Amino acid sequence: MCDTAVSQRKCLIYIVKSSFNSFFLLYTDAAGNYDVMNNVVIPTPGAPDPRAQNSLRQSWEMNYQEAAIYLQEGENNDKFFTHPRNANALSAYLFAHNHLFYVMELLTAVLLMLLSLSEAPAVPFLRLDVYVHASLELLALAMVAFELCMKLRWLGFHTFIRHKRTMVKACVLFIQFIEAIVVLVRQTSHLRVTRALRPIFLVDCRYCGAVRRNLRQIFQSLPPFIDILLLLLFFMVIFAILGFCLFSANTADPYFSTLENSIVSLFVLLTTANFPDVMMPAYSKNRWSCIFFIVYLSIELYFIMNLLLAVVFDTFNGVEKMKFKSLLLHKRSAIEHAFQLLVTRQVRPDGVCLKQFDGLMRFYRPRMTARDRFLTFKALNHSGATMLSLQDFYKFYEVIGLKWKARRIGEHWFDDLPRTAFLILKGLIFVTLIRFALVTEFYSLMIYLVVAINGIWILVETNMLNGKIILSNGTVGHVLQLCFYGVEVLLKITGLGPLTYFSSGWNLFDFSVTVFAFLGLIALAFDMEPFYFIVVLRPFQLLRLFKIKQRYRNVLDTMFELFPRMASLGLTLIIFYYSFAIVGMEFFADVVYPNCCNTSTVAESYRQINVTIGNQTVLKEGYYYLNNFNNILSSFVTLFELTVVNNWYITMEGVTSQTTHWSRLYFMTFYIVTMVVMTIIVAFILDAFVFRMNYSRKNREPLDDPEEVSQTEALQTLDMYKHTLGVTNLSSLQDMCVALERSGHSSLVFLGRRSRTKSDLSMKMYEEEIQVGYKQGYYRIVN
Structure with missing residues (x-):
């Protein structure tokens, strides 16, 4: 029934006309005096008691709601000790778990971080008065305090103080609240390094769960990373001492004049930013001195750094696997809790019937239509029994995300169009010929050949333009x-x-690139200069060539699957940037400027002098003064340049010459932190690609396993919903029955789709291991 296709998951459901297909329905009518089981009406003896019925209905509603909360906790990986235990906690929980609250939480955190644009040192065109940005900060902090109060009411005091992330957030809130009041009273800003902790509010948001997981994995990967880092620093110090002893006698060599300079020079050499400059003074005196630098780089850069990546990759792979098992275990436990609540009051507590499942879904997915709830129930019913067993219910998270759509019944795509359009298109015999031609290999090869010729044409035409976009003979092509x-x-x-x-x-x-290419052609034809940029989109057609080879398709598919996770890793890196930018602004704002570092070895990079060339006087300018910490935007650009590490030591030495030697610790710490994050990113890409390759070799796509549901069953389901929901909210079910009646066919097919996730791949890759664990009881816990 379920198909793990390359780009999506599918579930097929057939609704077939039949009068005698056994199916289980259990419901109570408005009077509450009969059940239906296997299409048989079973009267309930005795006159109904309205108060008892109302109490029973309320009790079931509470069970549905609590079961939905358990399933939400399993989906969000919330610990079960945070489960609401009373009415007050439930109301606070529901308030704190709605999208309006999530948006408020996110906007508050973003506002706090954006205030750095207006606080001193501010971006010039965004500068605000002190009382304005301080008041905005107090308002945002008050909103954070309100959020924490709701969590305190929901969790209770003892659970609240046990939640580490929440307590850290509360402490940071308290410190920043006091600082904001001080700034507002004094009407001037002071040294506020604690602003670097503002990303904590963003990390704690519900929408930033992926960022929290990234940070958790970074911290979990730190122990082996630190071990290899200490080994790397140990060899660096040994070589620094050796270099100082060998080269300090050379007065023309500034890199090893002191032990401090030796350590700094070798640290920079590790990034290759100062190579071969650091070697040349010693090399000019003695050609054999190159052996020192060759051995150092061979050990530090090519051995230990790669060993660092290997260790982090292995640790990351283990952490990913353990995380998957932990999440799977947590979800199964949540499903078990919910299942027990749904079968508690049944006469036969061996499964969940449609009525109970529908009640659950009304709380878990309030916007889901009655038809989709019914189809989801059928998709879960693998065993074909009258009720969902626990084994069926374990597939809840795999099926719940499916988006249902009726498959076309007719042979052609235009069968459902109005009769006039249908007859016109049906009369066009070439439509069938087109469909046949589109699947032939000759058609694909012809398209790829045209795309390749187009690529060569673009290269030749671009070379002939000489940097100008003009209408030429190439436009005809x-x-x-x-x-x-x-x-x-x-x-x-x-x-x-x-x-x-x-x-x-x-x-x-293909459609998007073609449309933009036509727009670019129009821009050229009518000389619409602002839209010339559209022309550069033409080469994107060449990406179609990557569909030819399976390995290219795997690379592109992996890239698209990784994009959401890479976005979260990028946001994680930005958070580190923000914290370091705040610290840099507090200590290094307005430190560097033109002609600032005349006593430094990098003075030439900051110098501005007038040079006479012939009859003209030109300004010879060193541009590194632009790499500064004068505001948050400049700081981000500077930190990105430091991340790239090309000539990063020039920025470091320029700041150091204007402050103290201890400033180097800031830049070295930033390099180490970004090295950790970048290593994690590389490890993640390697893990994802290797995982996908192994998955492709190990697994083959299964065939569809359809299920049949009788038309009588569909009508009885509609009747049940009429008794439980009234005449409202039934349009989707009614449309399904009408479509089945009008089709004149024996079946109506529904296709369920959702994007495939890493969890789906992991379930396939570790299927045997997981099943063994289930049998041995390794994955069962009690919460």
Whole structure:
């Protein structure tokens, strides 16, 4: 029934006309005096008691709500000791777990971080008066305090103080609240390094859960990283002592004049930013001195640094696997808690019927339609029994994300169009021929050949333009190519149908690039200079060539699957940037400027002098004074340049010459921190790609396993919903029954889709290991 396809998960459900298909339904009507089981009406003896029925209904509603909360805790990886235990805690929990609260939490954290644009040292065009930004800060901090109060009411005092992240957030809030009041009273800013802790408020947001996981993995990978880092620093110190002893006698060598300079020079050499400059003074005196630098780089850069990556990759791989098992265990435990609540009051507590499942979904997914709830129930019902067993219910998180859509019944995509359009399109015999041609290998090879020729054409044409975008003879070829691509798009849309065509990511990409290329052509033809940038999108057509080879497709698929996680890793890096930028602004703002470092070895990079060339006087300018910490934006640019490490020591030495030697600790610490994050990012990419390659070799796509549901069953389900929900909210079920009646076919197919996740791949990769663990009881816990 479920298919782990490369780009999506699918579930198929067939609704088939039949009058005698056994199916379980359990419900109570408005009077509460009958049940239906296997299409048989069973009267309930005795007159109904309205108060008892109302109490029973309220009790079930509470069970549904609590079961939904357990499932949400399993999905969000919330610990079960934070589960609400009373009515007050429940109201606070519900308030703190809605999207409006999440948005308020996110906007408050973003506002606090954006205040650094207006606080001293501020971006010139965003500067605000002290009382304005201090008042905004107090307002944002008050909102954070309100959020913590709601969590305190929900968790209770003892659970609240046990939650480490919440306590850290509360302490930072207290410190920053006092500082903001002091700034507002004094009407001037003071040294506020604690502003670097503001990202804690962002990290604690619900929408930044991926960032929290990244930070957790970074800290979990630190022990082996620190071990190898200490080994690296040990060899660095040994070589620094040796270099000082060998080269300090050379007065022309500033890199080893003191032991401090030796350590700093070798630290910079580790990044290769000062190589071979650091070697040349010693090399000019003695050619054999190059052996010192060759051995140092061979050990430190090519051995220990790669060993560092290998150790971090191995640790990261183990952490990823343990995290997956932990999340899987937590979700199964949440499902077990919810299952027990859904079967507690049943006569036969061996499964969950449709009515109980529907009640659960009304709290878990309030916006889900009745039809989708019914289809989700059927998708879970692998065993074909009358109720969902616990084994069926274990698939809850895999099925709940499916988006259901009726598959086209007719042979052609235009069968459901109005009769006139249907007859016109049906009369076009070439539509069928187009569909046949689109799947042939000759068509694909022809398209790839045209794309390759287009790529060569673009290279030749661009080389002939000499940096100018002009209308030339090459534009004729451009028009012909665009006409070819346009005809291809129209043929595909006609042959496959708009819905099928645009459901493919590659087709959507081709369509977008073709449309933008036409817009670029219009911009050239009408000399619309502001839109010339669209022309550069033409080379993106060449990406279609990567579909030829399977390995290229795997690389691109991996890249697209990694994009959400890479975005979270990028945000994690930005958080580190923010903290270091705040510290840099507090200590190094307005430190560097033109002609500032005349006593430093890097003075030439900051010098501005007038030079006469012929009859003209030009300004010879060193641009490194632009790498400063005068505001948050300049700080981010400077930190990015430090991350790239090319000539980063010039910025470090310029700041050091204007402050103290201890300033080097800031830059070295930043390099080590970014090295940790970048190593984690590289390890993540390696792990994801290797994982996908192993998955592709190990697994083959399974066939669909459809299920059949009778039309009588669908009508009885509609009748049940009428008794439970009334006549409202049933349009989706009614449409399903009407479509089944009008189709004239024996079945109606529904296709469920959702994006595939790393968890789906892990379930396949570790399937045997997980099953063994289940049998041996390794993955069962009690909360």
